[in-house]
Amino acid sequence: MRRFLPRVVALGYLLVVLLAPLGMVFYRTFQHGAAPVWTAISSPEAVHAFELTLLVTAIAVPLNTVFGICAAFAIVRRRFPGKGLLNAFIDLPLAISPVVVGLSLYLLYGRTGWFGSWLTAHGIQVLFAWPAIALATVFVSVPFVAREVVPTLRELGDDQEQAARTLGASGWQTFRRVTLPSIRWAVVYGVVLTTARCLGEYGAVAIVSGRVAGKTETMTLLVDDDYQNFDLSGAYAAALVLAAIAVVVLVVMTLTKPKEEAA
Amino acid sequence: MADALGIAAVRPRRAAPRGERLGTSLTLGVVTTFLGIVVVLPIAALVWQSKGQGAHGFWSVVSSPEAVAALELTLGAAVVVALINGVLGTITAWVLVRDSFPGRSLVNAVIDLPFALPTIVAGLTLLALYGPSSPVGVDVAFTRAAVVLALLFVTLPFVVRTVQPVLHELDVEMEEAARSLGAREPTVFRRIVLPNLLPGILSGVALALARAVGEIGAVVIISGNNPYRTEVASVFVMNRIESGDPAGAAAVAVVLLCIAFAILLAIGGLRFLLTRHERA
Amino acid sequence: MIRRIALLLVLAGALAASCAAAARSSGTTLNLVAYSTPKPVMSVLIGAYQKTAAGKGVSFTQSYGPSGAQARAIAAGQPADIAFLSTGLDVDTLVDAGLVAANWGHLPYGGIAADSQVVFVVRPGNPKHIGTWSDLIKPGVQVVTPNPFSSGSAKWNILAAYGAMRKAGKTDKQAVGYLKQLFQHVVSQDSSGANAMTTFLSGKGDVVITYESEAIAARETGANIQFVVPNPTMLIQLPMVPLKSSPNYAKATQFIQWLHTTAAQEMLARGGYQPVEKAALQRYRSKFLPKGRMLFRITDKLFGGWRQANKTWFDPNTGRMVAIERSVGGPGG
Numbered sequence: 065m066r067r068f069l070p071r072v073v074a075l076g077y078l079l080v081v082l083l084a085p086l087g088m089v090f091y092r093t094f095q096h097g098a099a100p101v102w103t104a105i106s107s108p109e110a111v112h113a114f115e116l117t118l119l120v121t122a123i124a125v126p127l128n129t130v131f132g133i134c135a136a137f138a139i140v141r142r143r144f145p146g147k148g149l150l151n152a153f154i155d156l157p158l159a160i161s162p163v164v165v166g167l168s169l170y171l172l173y174g175r176t177g178w179f180g181s182w183l184t185a186h187g188i189q190v191l192f193a194w195p196a197i198a199l200a201t202v203f204v205s206v207p208f209v210a211r212e213v214v215p216t217l218r219e220l221g222d223d224q225e226q227a228a229r230t231l232g233a234s235g236w237q238t239f240r241r242v243t244l245p246s247i248r249w250a251v252v253y254g255v256v257l258t259t260a261r262c263l264g265e266y267g268a269v270a271i272v273s274g275r276v277a278g279k280t281e282t283m284t285l286l287v288d289d290d291y292q293n294f295d296l297s298g299a300y301a302a303a304l305v306l307a308a309i310a311v312v313v314l315v316v317m318t319l320t321k322p323k324e325e326a327a
Numbered sequence: 328m329a330d331a332l333g334i335a336a337v338r339p340r341r342a343a344p345r346g347e348r349l350g351t352s353l354t355l356g357v358v359t360t361f362l363g364i365v366v367v368l369p370i371a372a373l374v375w376q377s378k379g380q381g382a383h384g385f386w387s388v389v390s391s392p393e394a395v396a397a398l399e400l401t402l403g404a405a406v407v408v409a410l411i412n413g414v415l416g417t418i419t420a421w422v423l424v425r426d427s428f429p430g431r432s433l434v435n436a437v438i439d440l441p442f443a444l445p446t447i448v449a450g451l452t453l454l455a456l457y458g459p460s461s462p463v464g465v466d467v468a469f470t471r472a473a474v475v476l477a478l479l480f481v482t483l484p485f486v487v488r489t490v491q492p493v494l495h496e497l498d499v500e501m502e503e504a505a506r507s508l509g510a511r512e513p514t515v516f517r518r519i520v521l522p523n524l525l526p527g528i529l530s531g532v533a534l535a536l537a538r539a540v541g542e543i544g545a546v547v548i549i550s551g552n553n554p555y556r557t558e559v560a561s562v563f564v565m566n567r568i569e570s571g572d573p574a575g576a577a578a579v580a581v582v583l584l585c586i587a588f589a590i591l592l593a594i595g596g597l598r599f600l601l602t603r604h605e606r607a
Numbered sequence: 608m609i610r611r612i613a614l615l616l617v618l619a620g621a622l623a624a625s626c627a628a629a630a631r632s633s634g635t636t637l638n639l640v641a642y643s644t645p646k647p648v649m650s651v652l653i654g655a656y657q658k659t660a661a662g663k664g665v666s667f668t669q670s671y672g673p674s675g676a677q678a679r680a681i682a683a684g685q686p687a688d689i690a691f692l693s694t695g696l697d698v699d700t701l702v703d704a705g706l707v708a709a710n711w712g713h714l715p716y717g718g719i720a721a722d723s724q725v726v727f728v729v730r731p732g733n734p735k736h737i738g739t740w741s742d743l744i745k746p747g748v749q750v751v752t753p754n755p756f757s758s759g760s761a762k763w764n765i766l767a768a769y770g771a772m773r774k775a776g777k778t779d780k781q782a783v784g785y786l787k788q789l790f791q792h793v794v795s796q797d798s799s800g801a802n803a804m805t806t807f808l809s810g811k812g813d814v815v816i817t818y819e820s821e822a823i824a825a826r827e828t829g830a831n832i833q834f835v836v837p838n839p840t841m842l843i844q845l846p847m848v849p850l851k852s853s854p855n856y857a858k859a860t861q862f863i864q865w866l867h868t869t870a871a872q873e874m875l876a877r878g879g880y881q882p883v884e885k886a887a888l889q890r891y892r893s894k895f896l897p898k899g900r901m902l903f904r905i906t907d908k909l910f911g912g913w914r915q916a917n918k919t920w921f922d923p924n925t926g927r928m929v930a931i932e933r934s935v936g937g938p939g940g
Contacts, residue, residue, distance in 0.1 A: 071426055074419040075434070081479050082440060084463075085452040089444075092455060127361070135358045142351045148599070152591040153362055156370070159537035159587030161561035162544065164580040167568055168369035171376050171577075174683035175704075178372060184684070192685040203365055208442075211534075215489070215527075219496050235350040260443035267446070267544055274685045275677075276638075276670040284445045289671065303448040310443030315436060387924070392933055459810025469795050469811060551795035551806075552754065555936030558796075565798060569675045569757030571700070572923045 086307070093304040104290070104301035112278050113286040113302075119194065120282065121262040124202040128258050132209025133251060137243065139210075140217040141225075157206045162267025165200055169272050173199075192274030197282065200268035205261040209254030216250035217243075260310050370584065377581045379574035388567070388575035389582055396555045397563040398582070400474065404559070405539035408478040412535045413528055416486025423487070424494040438488065441481050446544025449480050454549045469551030474559060477545040482538050486531030493527040526598045533594035537587045634664035635858050640681055641691035642674035642759075643801045644821050645845075648878030649691070652871060661861050673799040674759045681706060681850070688853040689862065691720060691845070693800075693818075694759040695905065695913040698846045706852050720847035720866055721880035723820040724895070724902065725767040728807065728834045735813045738835050740771045743814065744788045751795050751812035753803045755921055755928045760800025762921055764816040765928065766910060767841035769920075770903050774839050783927065790935040808832070818843055819895070823879030839901035845880070 093101060104110060135154060139147055157165075172178050173190040183190055190196050224246065228238045244251075266284040273280045281289065283306055290299035377385055388394060423435050441449065453476060455461075458468035467473050497520065505515045543561040550557045558566075560583055567576035641649060649669065656662035670677065670685070678697035681687045682704035690707070692698055698718070701707040711718045729737050735748055743750055753761035768789060772782035794812055797803045800821060807815035808830055820843075822834040847866065849859035865871055872887035881895045882888045896902070903909070910916040920927050 067426055070418050071422050071428065073415065074422040077415045077419065078434065078437070078483075081476070081483055082437060084456055085449065085480065086437070086440060086444075088452040088456050089448060092452070131358065131361045134354045135362075138351065138354050138358055142354075144351065144355060148592060148595050150358070150362075151595050152588055153366060155534065155537060155591050156584070156588060157366060158534060159541045159591075160370075160584065161541040161564065161580070163561060163565045163568065164373065164541070164576075164583075165369065167376075167564075167573060167576060167580070168373045170679075170683050171372035171573075172369060176683070180684070189684075189686070191683060192680060199365070203369065206362075206366060215492055215530075219492060239350075257439065257442050260439070264443060264445035264448075270672075271676070271680075274640075274670055274680055275672045276668050279668060280670075284447065287445065288447060300451075303445065303451070307440075307444055307448065310440065311436075313443065391924075393929075396936075454809055468809075547798070548802075551811075552798065553793070553796050553936060554754070554932050562798070566754055566757040567923060568679075569673075569798065570921065570923045575923065 089300070089304060089307050093300040101301040101304070105305055109278050109281065110283075110286060110302060113281045113283045114305075116194065116197070116280070117263060117282045117284075120198050120201045121259055123198045124205050124262045125255060125258050127202055128205050129209050129251065129255055131206070132211075132213055132254055132258075133244075133247070135210045136213035136217055136247075137239070140214055141222060141243075154210050155207050157204050160204075162200075162204065162265070162269075163271065165203055165268035166271025169196055169200060169268070191272055192276070193280060196272040197269050197280065200272050201262050201265050204265050204268060205258045208257040208261060209251060212250045212254035212257070213247050216247050220246055256313050256316070260313055263306055263309055373577050373584075374581055376574055377577035379577070384574060385578045388572075388578045393554050393558070394560075394563055394579055397558050397560040398579070400471065400558070401540055401560040401583070402586070404471070404474045404478055405536050407475055408482055408539050409532045409536045411479060412482055412486045413532045416483070416531060416535075417490050417524065417528055420487045420490035420494055424491055438484050441483050446481060446542070447548065450477060450545040450548030453477055453480060453545065458549065468549050469553070469557060471550075471557055473549040473551070474546055474557060477549050478539045478542055481542055481545055482535035485535040485538065486528060489531035489534070490524055490527045493524055497523055522601075526601050529594050529598055529601070533591055536590050540583055540587050540590075634666060635855050636666045636668060637688045637855055637859055637862060638668045638670070638686050638853075639689045639691065640670045640677050640685060640687040642677060642693040642697075642845075643671050643799070644818075644824050645691060645878075645880075646671045647824065647827075648875060648880065651878065652866065652874055655871070655874060656862060656865055659865065661865060665858060665862075673801070675700075675757065687850050688855050688859040689847060689849055691847040692759075693843075693845055694762060695844065695846055696762070696917050697759060698848055699914060701848075701850070706850050707848050708851055711846070711848050714848065715864070716867055716883045717844070718846045718848050719844045719883055720863070721820075721845050721872070721875045722883055723818045723843040723845065723879075723881055724836065725763055725816060725841045725843060726819045726822055726834045726836050728804070728815045728817055728822045728825070728832050729813065731831055731833055733833065733835065737814050739837055740768060740775075740785075743768075743816075744785070744792055748792055748814065749794045749812045750789065750792045751797075751803050751807045751815040752793055753800050754796040754798055756923055756926075757798045758800055758803075760803070760817060760821075761796075762917070763818070763841060763843050765920065766905065766916060767816075770841055770907070770909055771837065771839050773909055774901065774903060783931070786931050787934055790931055793935075819881075820845075820879045827879070836900070838899075839903060842902040842904045844905065 135150070138144070139151060169191065170177060173183060173196060174180050175184065190199070224242050225238050228242045233241070264284060266288065269282055270285060270288065273282065273285060275281060275285060275289070277289070283302055287299050287302045287306070290302060423431065454468055456463070457465045457473070457476060459466055467476060501519050502515050505519050510518070541561060543565065546559055547562055550559065552558050552562050560579060564576045564580050567573070567579065639649065646669070653667050657665060674693040674697045678690070678692055678700040681690060682700055690698065690701060698707060698711060702709050702711065727737055729735070735745070737743065737748065742748065752764050755761040755765050765786065768786060769782050772785045773779070777785070795803070795806050797806055800817055803815055804817055804821060804825060806812070808825070819834065819836065822832065826832060847863055849856055849863060853859055867884050869884055869886045872882035872884040873890065876882045876887055876891040876894070882891060905916060906912055918926070923929070
C-alpha cells in the first residue's frame, strides 16, 4: 500500500496532464489515414521549413552548449560578485513570453530600432530573415545546458579536480580532462533539451520571421500556417513530425544515460 | 553525505593562483558578453521602450483594470501550478527513482515531453482532449481552469527533473539508520529526506513559476482570452502590441520580468541559505 | 571531438544560408505580404498572372499572417512590394511609417482589391435559428468574436453591429447598450479572426461573426458549417496597395492593375470574394448581394472612415470598447 498510493497518484497525474494529450496528437494526425500526412510533410514548403528549423538549431545548440558549460563552471567552481544575478539572468529566458522576445528584437533590429539605420545603411537584413530567427531561438534556449550542468557539478564536488591540480595539471588541463568528462551526461542531457526547445519555438519566431512561405517559415510556423488555412491534417502532420523528433531525442537520451537508471 | 549530517568537512580555502584567476576572468568575460548580447540587450531595449510614455504612461497602463486583472490571473495561476508541481512533481520523482514497475523508463523519458513539444501543439491537444469535443466528457476550455491546465502541462518537468538527481545521490543508509532507531516512515521522510530534497524542490518550483508567468502558446488556445476573465498577462501584452501600443505592452512585459526576476533571485537566495552547511 | 563536429555544422549551416541568400532568380521578384486567408485564391491569381504577357518571368514570394502583424512587420522593415491587408487601418499604419502614399484612397477602385461582408457562421442546420443581429443576444446564445483591440476582423464586426442598430433606428445610447449585451454573450476573444474561426470549429459557441470570404474558405476545406448574411450588414473592403519603398513599384502597380481586370475579379469571386470591378460584380451580384439587402460602409458619416472610427472605438485607453469590455467583465461589471 505504501508503494501503491504514490505510484497511482504520480501515474494518474502524468496520464491526465501528459500522456493523454500525447496520444491525442497521434490519433488526430492519423485520423484520416497516412496518405495526407505524407503529402503534407513532403511538400517543398515543408521540406524547406524542416531545413530552416535544422539550420537554426545547428546554430543555437553549439553556442548555448559552450555558454552553458562555461557559465555552470564559473557559477559552481569559482567565486565572483554578482553570482546570484548571473544565475537569475540565465534563467530569465524561461520567464519571458515569446511575444515579448519578438517585440524586443523589433526594438533592436527593426527599421526604426536601435541598430535599424546602421543595418539598413549596410544592406544587412536581420529581421525577417534567418539571422533574426536564429537570434530568437538562441535567446529562448539559453538556460538548458547551464541548468543541467550546475547541479551535477555541485553534486560531484571538486575533489578530483583538486587532486589533478596538486598533481600539477594546469587549469585548462584540469577542465578538459577531469571536469568535462565528469559532466558529459549532464551536457548531453542539456543538449537534448536545448535541441528540443529550438525545434519547438514558435511565438518569437512567428513575429520576427516574416512568414515568407518557402523562405522564412520554420516547422512550427508551418503548423500554424496549415492550421490557419483550415488544413488541419497538414497542421497535425507537421506537429507530429516535431513531436516524433522530440520523442526520438528523448529515447536516445534515455538509452545513453546509464547511471540514473540503475536503481 | 557527512555534510548532510551536519559534520562540516574542514577544507582550507586556498588563494586562487594567477593562472586560475585569468581563466576565471576570461570565462566570465565570454559568459557575460554572450549573455549581454543575447539576453540583456533585448531586455534593455524593452525597458527603454516601456519608458516611452513616461512614468505616468507606464503607470496608467500597468494599473488599468484590465492589466491588473490579467496580472492577478497570471500570478494566481502560476502560484497554484507551482504548488501542485511542488507536491505532485516530488511524488513523481520519488516514484521514478525509488519505485520500479514495468514501463518506468518509458514514463521517465516522457516527462521531458513538454520541453520538446511546441506549445501550440500542446494547446491544440489539450483543447481536443479537455474542450468542447472532449472524448472523455471533460470540458474546461475557456475557463480559468483551462489556464491552470495549460500551465500544468508546460511546467510539469521542472520539479521532477530537479528533484530526481538529488534523490539519486541521497544516501539510503541515513534513512535505514533512522528506521533502525525506531523512527516511523512519516518522520523519516519529514526529518531526513525532505530537508535534503528541499533545495531541489525549491529550484524546480522557481523555474516552474518563472515559466508559468511568461507562457502564452498553450494558454492562448485553450483559455478563450476574455479580458478580465480568462486573459493572462502575456495575452494582454500581445493585444497591446497588436493595437499599436508597444510602449504599454513593454510596460506590462517589464513588470512581468521584474516579478520573474524577483522570484528567481529570492529562491536562489533561499537555496543558498538552505545549503549553507554544505559549504565549508 | 563533439565540439569540432558542432562547429563544422555551424559553419556548414552558415555557408548554406548565405548561398541560399545569394542565389537570386533572374527577372523580377515581387514580395507579396498579405493577411492570413487569401492564400488559396492568391495562388490561383498569381499562377494566372504569370501566364499573361505582363506577368511572364515575374516570380513571387508570399507571406501570410494576421493583418495587423503583417503591417507592423512591413513597417519594421520586412521586404514588401505589394501589401494585401484586411482593413484600411493597417494600410494607414504603413502610411504613418512613410511606406505608402497618404492618398492611397485615390488609387483605382479606392485601393481596394475585393470586398466581403460581415456574416454569421453557425452550426449545420442553424439549430438556434440565428439570422439577425437581435438573435445574437437571445438567451443562451454563445457568440465568438475576436478581441477588438488586436483583430481587424473584430473591428469590422463591432462597427457592423453598431451600424446595424443605428440603421434600424436605434439611438447611439441604445446601440451601445446592444453592444454591451452582445459582449455578455461572447465566450471567447481570440487575437485574430482566423483563431476565432478555429475556436468555433473546435466546438465552442453557437455563432462566430466573421468575413464571408473566411466562411466560404472554411467551407471549401470541408468545415462543417453554414453561414447567414444578416440584413443590414457591413461591407468589408480589402485593400491591396503597392509600397512606395519598393524597387519594383511599376511592376507591383501592373500586377494590381491586372487584378482589377474582369477575368481576375471573376477568379476572386469564385474564391469567395465580392468583386469590385463592374462587369464581374454584375455577373456575380446575385451570389453575394440579393435584392433588398442593405450594406453600409466604413466611409459612412456614422463612422467617418477608419482613422476616426479607430480612435473613437478602439483606442486602447480611450476607445468606447474599453468601457464596454469593462462593463461586461471588469470590476463591478
